[in-house]
Amino acid sequence: MNWDPLFITLKLAVVTTAILLVISIPMAYWLVNTKSRSKPFIETLISMPLVLPPTVLGFYFLVAFSPGNAFGNWINEWLGLKLVFSFGGLVLASIIYSLPFMVHPIQSGLSILPHSLTEASQVMGKSKWTTLFKVLLPNCKTSLLTGIVLAFAHTVGEFGVVLMIGGSIPGKTKVASIAIYDEVEAMNYGAANFYATVLFIITFCVLLMVYLINGGYLKRFWK
Amino acid sequence: MIKIDIHKKLSASDGTMNLCIQCQIEKGEFVTLYGESGAGKTSTLRILAGLLKPDKGEITLDNTSWVDTKNKIFLAPQNRNIGYVFQDYALFPNMTVLQNLEFASKKGQDKKVITDLIEMMELGDLHNRKPQTLSGGQQQRVALARALVCKPDILLLDEPLAALDYKIRLKLQDYITRIHNEYGLTTLLVSHDIGEIMKLSDRVFVLEHGKISRKGIPNEIFSNKKISGKFKFIGEVLKIEPQDVVIVVSVLIQNNVVKVIADKSEVQSLNIGDKVMVASKAFNPILYKIE
Numbered sequence: 001m002n003w004d005p006l007f008i009t010l011k012l013a014v015v016t017t018a019i020l021l022v023i024s025i026p027m028a029y030w031l032v033n034t035k036s037r038s039k040p041f042i043e044t045l046i047s048m049p050l051v052l053p054p055t056v057l058g059f060y061f062l063v064a065f066s067p068g069n070a071f072g073n074w075i076n077e078w079l080g081l082k083l084v085f086s087f088g089g090l091v092l093a094s095i096i097y098s099l100p101f102m103v104h105p106i107q108s109g110l111s112i113l114p115h116s117l118t119e120a121s122q123v124m125g126k127s128k129w130t131t132l133f134k135v136l137l138p139n140c141k142t143s144l145l146t147g148i149v150l151a152f153a154h155t156v157g158e159f160g161v162v163l164m165i166g167g168s169i170p171g172k173t174k175v176a177s178i179a180i181y182d183e184v185e186a187m188n189y190g191a192a193n194f195y196a197t198v199l200f201i202i203t204f205c206v207l208l209m210v211y212l213i214n215g216g217y218l219k220r221f222w223k
Numbered sequence: 224m225i226k227i228d229i230h231k232k233l234s235a236s237d238g239t240m241n242l243c244i245q246c247q248i249e250k251g252e253f254v255t256l257y258g259e260s261g262a263g264k265t266s267t268l269r270i271l272a273g274l275l276k277p278d279k280g281e282i283t284l285d286n287t288s289w290v291d292t293k294n295k296i297f298l299a300p301q302n303r304n305i306g307y308v309f310q311d312y313a314l315f316p317n318m319t320v321l322q323n324l325e326f327a328s329k330k331g332q333d334k335k336v337i338t339d340l341i342e343m344m345e346l347g348d349l350h351n352r353k354p355q356t357l358s359g360g361q362q363q364r365v366a367l368a369r370a371l372v373c374k375p376d377i378l379l380l381d382e383p384l385a386a387l388d389y390k391i392r393l394k395l396q397d398y399i400t401r402i403h404n405e406y407g408l409t410t411l412l413v414s415h416d417i418g419e420i421m422k423l424s425d426r427v428f429v430l431e432h433g434k435i436s437r438k439g440i441p442n443e444i445f446s447n448k449k450i451s452g453k454f455k456f457i458g459e460v461l462k463i464e465p466q467d468v469v470i471v472v473s474v475l476i477q478n479n480v481v482k483v484i485a486d487k488s489e490v491q492s493l494n495i496g497d498k499v500m501v502a503s504k505a506f507n508p509i510l511y512k513i514e
Contacts, residue, residue, distance in 0.1 A: 116313035
């Protein structure tokens with residue numbers, strides 16, 4: 001049995017989730033605190049992947065990063081990045097595609113904290129970053145966890161975007177969800193069943209974790 | 224000494240209000256801001272702390288400028304060395320009592336202050352507990368102690384005792400008096416409990432619609448005549464009942480209802496809900512054996 005697609009899926013999900021966590025925290029913090037008029041537009045852009053068909057995203061990605069046009073060519077030559085039909089491209093597309101699943105929980109977690117916590121920390125002479133990392137984030141651990149788990153699960157379940165951007169290159173960009181499709185097309189139901197079962201179990205476990213944590217069932221282990 | 228001269232347009236529930244405060248607070252003084260809700264007490268405190276920017280004006284502490292809108296000076300709250308006790312205490316739920324206090328200390332600061340404060344506020348048994356497992360009064364003590372860790376130039380208390388019941392309030396008033404004296408603090412309290420103000424403060428600023436309408440010592444402010452009374456209590460009129468020749472006025476003093484006999488002329492200006500002082504002069508005391 002070829003384990004490659006499963007490894008690629010996992011690698012993609014882990015890398016995407018890690019990068020998303022790093023970029024979503026400042027984004028969510030900004031969204032909660034900003035009085036800028038651009039906020040609704042930025043929020044809309046972040047939420048778009050929730051409703052937009054993945055193929056739309058994939059299509060524009062292909063157009064933008066194809067070495068055939070100036071922008072894609074420039075990225076290729078100057079940064080040495082080939083974003084079409086490569087793992088790097090998959091990661092970038094997945095980040096955009098799963099962004100709302102990470103930003104939204106963190107944003108709502110931060111926004112329900114009383115404002116006086118931030119102010120108390122400021123009065124004590126603490127900087128914004130110290131306040132964020134020592135006071136605010138530790139008090140919305142469940143939101144952070146929800147974000148991490150949802151972004152991970154959503155990346156595992158991608159199909160349209162990764163197919164268009166990655167192009168299903170075995171051992172490089174062929175993730176498990178695409179492998180299932182390919183195996184079914186080739187009438188290899190056994191192999192398809194194998195990938196499908198593994199994905200089923202992973203997503204079930206991951207989502208179960210969210211509900212266990214948010215329902216307070218794991219409070220004893222997570223203080 | 225802190226000099227305050229600030230203006231700020233605030234949006235209140237009934238339109239806008241111009242907050243316009245001019246006052247001085249001497250070092251070591253205990254001053255109370257007194258006034259109706261919405262008079263601008265909390266906003267004044269927030270402007271002092273740097274959490275709210277005034278539209279124009281100046282705030283100076285001794286010779287340091289905290290705010291000077293003419294010269295575009297605005298010191299961030301981080302640079303003001305202030306102790307602030309919030310209405311909701313704002314204790315950090317993720318930290319224990321001790322960690323809350325430690326978080327408030329400055330880099331390289333002597334940790335002895337924290338042990339002293341824990342002892343003084345009697346938090347020894349609680350130092351490993353998380354704030355949400357403490358009672359209101361205990362949380363308040365932690366919040367007070369935490370505000371003092373940085374040895375603030377001024378301690379700002381925003382109705383710190385409003386949410387507590389009467390007995391605990393009395394006890395905490397003693398704590399506040401004690402820390403104010405022991406640490407030689409300059410304290411600004413927001414309160415509308417006259418009894419509390421009488422007990423704690425050196426001076427009172429009465430705030431009405433964003434302006435200080437009267438300043439003075441609590442006795443002068445809350446009683447129009449100077450009484451050389453031995454006993455006096457502040458209360459609120461609950462009921463005014465005419466009975467034959469006299470009128471019985473029920474007054475709520477602390478948590479007791481006291482009935483006071485009054486004549487017509489005295490009652491004329493009284494309405495239900497008014498704050499009154501019940502005083503008895505010393506030449507006719509009643510002695511009542513209690514044991």
